[in-house]
Amino acid sequence: MILIIKNIPSITQESDLGDFVAPALKFCLLFPFRLGNILKTDIFCLKNIKTNVLSFHGRIFIDDEKAGKLAIKRLHGKRFKNKIVEVREYFIRSHKNDRRLTQKPVSMDLLEKRKGERRCNIKHEGKTAAYTNVFDTENIYQISRRLRDDFYDY
Incomplete structure (x- = not known):
């Protein structure tokens, strides 16, 4: 499962992003084992052409679907480096499903x-x-x- 973390600070490193998500993958406090593992993290930047503002987002690749849903539930709306982040599932869109092609x-x-x-x-x-x-x-x-x-x- 791929998670997207929106509205992260510009100074964020990939290791910081992994450290932010790792505690959310733990099953509970009594059982120290993890449900899923972080396979890869990356950060990308989007620029709004009209306002010329940059926004930074992070992607987290997790090997287990259940662990990803648990991480979304635990991290959505939490603070990360003094910014409230939005955590969602990342969907890879297909060009075949683009509505603009069939207009x-x-x-x-x-x-x-x-x-x-x-x-x-x-x-x-x-x-x-x-x-x-x-x-x-x-x-x-x-x-x-x-x-x-x-x-x-x-």
Whole structure:
């Protein structure tokens, strides 16, 4: 099982992360044996493009499913180096299950509404491209540019 620990401090080392999770894998105080072992730890950083803020997260690879669920229950909402962390199961997503691949094309009427007042003097003919996507801003811009070039001669 893979655990993700969100909102960890930037100065965290992988050994610190392992030391934080190891006590949560113990069965109880009377029995000193562990349910699972930590196989690997790693830390990664995500950058929010809009706010330019870095957030650090850690991944813990545990060999036992039951031990992972117990660690989630014990560590979620706890303090780690003066920060409250969120602990969850880490899911590896498949590109085959991506909803954006199976979306229907968006009509030009909706695209015109989304643009709002920016280009109120340009009207498109109503041609829709087969590859237009709601989240694909590059294609929307290129389609409008291509259609604009068809309307105006240089």
